[in-house]
Amino acid sequence: MLPGFDPGIVVESLPVLVRGALVTLQVSALGILLAGVLAVPVAFARLSASRAVRGLAFLYVDAVRGTPLLVQLYAVFYLPPLVGIDLTPLESAVLALGLNGAAYTAEILRGGIVALPKGQVESARSLGMTQWQAVRRIVLPQVVGNVLPALTNEAASLLKGSSLISVLAIIELTRAGHQLVGRILRPLEVYFAVALLYLLVNAAIFWASHRLERRLVAYR
Amino acid sequence: MTLDRELLAEIWPLFVRASVTTAWISALSMAIGLVLGLLTALARLSPWRPLRLVARGYVELIRGTPLLVQVYFLYAAAPYYHLTLPPIVSGVTSLSLYVGAYASEILRAGITAVHKGQIEAARSLGMSYWQTLRRVTIPIMAALVTPALTNEFTGVLKWSSILSLITVPELTYRAYQVIAESYAPIEALVLSGLMYWALTDIVAWGGRVVERRVTRHLSP
Amino acid sequence: MTADVPAVKVVGLHKSFGSLEVLRGIDLEVRRGEVLCVIGPSGSGKSTLLRCINFLEEPTRGMVYVNGEPIGFREGPDGSRVRDSAARLNAMRQRIGIVFQAYNLWPHRTALGNVIEALLVVRKLPRERAIEIGRRQLARVGLAEKADQYPSRLSGGQQQRVAIARALAMEPEIMLFDEVTSALDPELVGEVLKVMRQLAADGMTMVVVTHEMGFAREVADRVVFMDGGVIVEEGPPDEVLGNPRHDRTRRFLARVLAKGDDGSSVRG
Numbered sequence: 001m002l003p004g005f006d007p008g009i010v011v012e013s014l015p016v017l018v019r020g021a022l023v024t025l026q027v028s029a030l031g032i033l034l035a036g037v038l039a040v041p042v043a044f045a046r047l048s049a050s051r052a053v054r055g056l057a058f059l060y061v062d063a064v065r066g067t068p069l070l071v072q073l074y075a076v077f078y079l080p081p082l083v084g085i086d087l088t089p090l091e092s093a094v095l096a097l098g099l100n101g102a103a104y105t106a107e108i109l110r111g112g113i114v115a116l117p118k119g120q121v122e123s124a125r126s127l128g129m130t131q132w133q134a135v136r137r138i139v140l141p142q143v144v145g146n147v148l149p150a151l152t153n154e155a156a157s158l159l160k161g162s163s164l165i166s167v168l169a170i171i172e173l174t175r176a177g178h179q180l181v182g183r184i185l186r187p188l189e190v191y192f193a194v195a196l197l198y199l200l201v202n203a204a205i206f207w208a209s210h211r212l213e214r215r216l217v218a219y220r
Numbered sequence: 221m222t223l224d225r226e227l228l229a230e231i232w233p234l235f236v237r238a239s240v241t242t243a244w245i246s247a248l249s250m251a252i253g254l255v256l257g258l259l260t261a262l263a264r265l266s267p268w269r270p271l272r273l274v275a276r277g278y279v280e281l282i283r284g285t286p287l288l289v290q291v292y293f294l295y296a297a298a299p300y301y302h303l304t305l306p307p308i309v310s311g312v313t314s315l316s317l318y319v320g321a322y323a324s325e326i327l328r329a330g331i332t333a334v335h336k337g338q339i340e341a342a343r344s345l346g347m348s349y350w351q352t353l354r355r356v357t358i359p360i361m362a363a364l365v366t367p368a369l370t371n372e373f374t375g376v377l378k379w380s381s382i383l384s385l386i387t388v389p390e391l392t393y394r395a396y397q398v399i400a401e402s403y404a405p406i407e408a409l410v411l412s413g414l415m416y417w418a419l420t421d422i423v424a425w426g427g428r429v430v431e432r433r434v435t436r437h438l439s440p
Numbered sequence: 441m442t443a444d445v446p447a448v449k450v451v452g453l454h455k456s457f458g459s460l461e462v463l464r465g466i467d468l469e470v471r472r473g474e475v476l477c478v479i480g481p482s483g484s485g486k487s488t489l490l491r492c493i494n495f496l497e498e499p500t501r502g503m504v505y506v507n508g509e510p511i512g513f514r515e516g517p518d519g520s521r522v523r524d525s526a527a528r529l530n531a532m533r534q535r536i537g538i539v540f541q542a543y544n545l546w547p548h549r550t551a552l553g554n555v556i557e558a559l560l561v562v563r564k565l566p567r568e569r570a571i572e573i574g575r576r577q578l579a580r581v582g583l584a585e586k587a588d589q590y591p592s593r594l595s596g597g598q599q600q601r602v603a604i605a606r607a608l609a610m611e612p613e614i615m616l617f618d619e620v621t622s623a624l625d626p627e628l629v630g631e632v633l634k635v636m637r638q639l640a641a642d643g644m645t646m647v648v649v650t651h652e653m654g655f656a657r658e659v660a661d662r663v664v665f666m667d668g669g670v671i672v673e674e675g676p677p678d679e680v681l682g683n684p685r686h687d688r689t690r691r692f693l694a695r696v697l698a699k700g701d702d703g704s705s706v707r708g
Contacts, residue, residue, distance in 0.1 A: 065420070123546075
């Protein structure tokens with residue numbers, strides 16, 4: 001093994017790190033969920049007939065994609081209190097991850113929606129479905145199936161992005177590792193264990209996505 | 221919430237200098253990352269299995285863990301091996317390794333998209349492996365990978381913000397300093413945000429210019 | 441609703457896309473139980489007329505009445521047009537079935553799934569009831585055994601028949617057909633026309649935009665020839681197709697028959 005690598009320390013550090021990983025998992029999951037919920041209206045706003053709505057949605061997407069998540073985290077943490085909104089660090093973290101992910105996810109969805117043949121919606125409307133029914137039952141199921149690989153990458157990217165919430169003093173996996181290194185002075189073993197846990201969660205996301213994809217696109 | 225003009229005037233030059241730092245750190249990491257990425261892509265397509273495995277392990281490890289963990293690791297672990305790196309060297313190294321892994325995936329897809337017959341034609345005329353790579357494969361590939369690499373470059377600009385957490389004096393570091401010392405989060409975040417936004421837009425624009433050049437042969 | 445109210449009544453219909461005027465004043469009535477075939481060169485506005493009837497396109501001027509009720513608009517107290525509520529429009533659309541050239545089946549639903557979708561979400565029928573109706577309609581177009589297949593497994597002709605079953609499942613009073621055989625391979629046209637012929641025999645009110653002159657001659661009660669956004673001539677099929685009064689009609693028919701993209705006499 002590597003010089004000075006003690007597997008025993010990896011095992012010893014696991015309990016602390018797993019506790020951090022659970023926080024990572026929880027915040028990422030909530031962030032991904034929020035991103036997904038917000039992305040749908042943003043994607044449709046980007047395609048809206050109204051110039052103002054389109055412009056506003058574009059501004060949001062472009063601003064998020066043009067600035068680092070770390071700056072956005074600071075913004076969501078430091079700015080709301082100035083207008084009297086108090087968020088816990090955990091709430092700030094989920095909000096920032098959600099707002100960030102929503103912009104990227106919206107662009108993925110928009111691409112999928114544009115690629116869908118126009119007649120799909122038209123035939124739904126001709127049978128008396130409302131716009132929303134057509135979107136929910138005809139458009140989204142297909143679009144989500146078609147863009148699932150891109151959505152999965154986005155989810156994995158949010159999981160990794162969640163490491164940044166350590167700057168809000170939330171003890172998630174990265175911060176737990178960082179603190180442990182400070183205490184026991186064994187960076188190699190601790191970061192090995194941290195990496196292992198991230199890789200594990202990452203693999204779980206892709207595994208789940210594969211299973212979902214098989215179900216969503218069974219019609220192909 | 222109004223902007224403090226006096227403070228803005230005071231921090232403005234500092235932020236400009238910091239964004240120059242962000243720009244060159246990113247450009248350097250991108251350049252090193254591209255070379256690393258190309259070598260890794262070639263290694264992954266090598267007929268020699270151990271080389272393929274090492275390359276694959278590198279890519280999976282980097283892509284499966286957060287950049288912050290990688291940055292912390294290199295920064296914290298190096299001293300234990302009697303290797304004291306200044307933060308900026310440590311940071312650029314991490315960032316380059318990060319870009320290398322992602323770029324290798326883009327380049328690998330580009331290389332495999334180049335038609336086998338096109339390469340065979342070059343080899344049959346007596347071109348060496350490297351000549352073929354330089355004169356046939358890379359030019360054809362460039363058209364295919366430019367959009368993804370541009371996207372990667374804008375990504376590097378944003379990810380470089382993470383180096384602020386190991387005290388590299390780039391844009392986000394300056395922003396955080398102003399928040400912490402003057403408690404002026406609005407001014408700091410608006411200014412740094414706009415500068416990131418401008419930097420990413422410049423790169424995106426440059427990417428489109430390059431794309432037009434390298435895809436000339438594709439337009440009718 | 442009395443028998444003399446026309447199933448469809450089009451009054452002074454104009455439609456422009458930007459500066460392009462596609463329909464320039466169409467007046468038309470379709471009686472209940474009538475089969476009306478609309479023919480004409482591409483770009484003549486046939487499809488746009490059809491799409492205006494169920495308001496997939498919004499008329500620039502003029503009105504369309506379905507069973508005497510205006511669709512898409514209400515008449516204001518001063519006789520002006522007011523946009524109607526989405527709910528009422530959706531309710532009216534359920535009474536008008538449309539089948540498209542490109543089938544427009546939903547690939548993520550099986551044949552049966554396509555047919556019952558609107559029954560579930562628009563009619564809000566219980567699932568078992570919807571399936572019962574769906575299977576009956578699939579049987580009606582001869583596809584009972586394909587109920588559980590996804591569209592990607594069906595031929596073009598089969599997909600188009602599923603699309604017809606999907607429209608029929610809503611028990612429409614009027615069926616609109618928009619060049620439904622144009623995208624099909626020649627050998628698959630016959631099976632679709634057969635279903636449409638049966639539908640006509642059952643007494644369905646149909647407006648059929650088509651290039652199949654054989655079908656028009658055989659099945660239509662009345663043929664309308666459109667060119668340049670207006671109705672050039674209309675009448676019984678024997679007259680319009682056999683002995684057209686207008687030059688433009690004659691030229692069109694000569695071209696169609698010469699090109700042989702009619703061919704329906706063979707297939708019909």
